[in-house]
Amino acid sequence: MFQVGNVDVRFVRNSAVVSRKIAEETLIVPIRGGVGDLDSIFSLNPLGSDLWALLESGASQSTMADWVVERYEVMREQAIADIRDFLNDLEGAGLVKAHQEVGIGS
Helix, strand or coil: CCCCCCCCCEEEECCCEEEEEECCEEEEEEEECCEECHHHCEEECHHHHHHHHHHHCCCEHHHHHHHHHHHCCCCHHHHHHHHHHHHHHHHHCCCEEEECCCCCCC
């Protein structure tokens, strides 16, 4: 799991999953042994689908929270907490992983 105070941690999608958007939902299928694991299909609602798309562009948790606040009636602190829970769930399911960027002087 990522640091609670760091809202700029970036997550990357696991390369061992495939996803397809169907209507307003996104279906995610883990690939195991070269085959889709149909017993482990994940379904994301419209907001989860949008956040999944933002992950593809490399958005940080902070950027995703800004995006949610612009589109929904929610306080930024609540958006951050909800996105943190969402990302923790995805990470726990092996669908994403935290990407630690090492800056100059680190």
